[in-house]
Amino acid sequence: MKRARIIQIWIIFAAVMITGIALLSMTFAGRRQAGISGVENAVSSAMEPAVSASYSTAANIREFFRRLFSMRAVDQEYQQLKQRVIELELEHQWAMELQRENESLTGLLGYKERNPEYQYVHAEIIARDPGSWFLEFTINRGSDDGIATDMAVVSKDGLVGRIIEVSDKTSKVLAMIDSRSATASVIERSRDMGIVKGAVSSDSADALVHIYYLPIDADLVPGDKVLTSSQGGIYPKGILIGEVIEVVIQEGKDRYAVVRPAVDFGHLEHLLIITGDTPIDELTEIREETEQQNPEEQEAGEQQDDGREG
């Protein structure tokens, strides 16, 4: 390298260094006085577009790489959240199931409290025939639990049917809507007697029953409540069967009424089997306790009972 060239390079280097040190000195001196130096301010202003572009580009590149490297973590988090969603869905389903069961059992408990004159055994349905309706089904209680044939089966809404077969651990129930079933009944308002006969088969579109053998002058209108009358010797008196929705008068034939059952025979789960009457002293005790707890409700209940017995 020629000497002149060497000198030229060193002069350039010295000039650049002196410029840099001067810039640095002015920057720090200005900062001590006013927070930001005039030189720094001037250079920053002049370089602002370049710095902004640089900063913006840097921010974009940084964001791109941040996303790129965080993809694995995001994916891991996504998998965990997906798993959590599945767990929560299962928990939710379980909670909903418990809530439904709770509602069902609460309903049965309410029924027992409203009708303390009978003794009950709680049962769950464990098998049923295929079809839309619960016509004949198996429950998880048998002779070991004190169940016998022809015992009445009720749900929280009213009459379900009767026991037709009993084994040690299970029993079969025939629903009162089944065409093989007949139930002695009474119209709550007019006290007219009749026989409720099942009219439902497994492929029926609607679970309706009919009341036959009504008196010629029977007074019944849609909306009348139909109760068991105990005259058949199977069902205790006063259990709600359903509500009259239509009275059919056929020329030359007996009239009959169409009744919609109080029980939803498409969705049955928990049932009560009436195993007998509550002993009179126990019943009196229960009624006294209930009266003390809620006198108004008890009074209303008694009025309702009076109305049924009519």
Next chain:
Amino acid sequence: MVLSIIVSILMAIAGYFLQIAVFPAFGAVTAGPSMVVASTVSIGLIFGPAAGLAVGFTGGLALDLFTGWGLGFLAVPMGAVGFLLGYYRDKVNNEHFVYAMVLAALAHIACDLWALLVLYFSRMPSRLTFSAIWHSLLSAVLTASSAGAVHLITGALYKRAMRTKNNSLFFD
């Protein structure tokens, strides 16, 4: 000369954006490599003092503007490093990447010492703590590793460009 400028500028820009944009994306890494130092060292060794000075000074100035340490804070030591390594490149095996790695680590430490001196003499708050020393050494090691890779890439680009130059009218 044109070739030196193009390759230098491309390497310096790539190093600059790697340092200010890509490495900070690794959120967990507190000490990162100084890609501008690595580029300066590599370019100084391959292209000579003028390119080393230009890349070191402008790269340092760009970092000063970006980081807000003050104009010249990094530009001066990086310019000096680029120039001196370029000037004395004949004294070492300038094509071997191990030299570039060692020199980059030393250059990084020199820049940190310069920063410490500047802060001390300008009576700006600075503390020489164990954590700061550890941070500096770790960054120097990372810078050395990066410098090895940068030197290999720069050298390869330079050789390829030289071959193209010998077979092309563009460079004549």
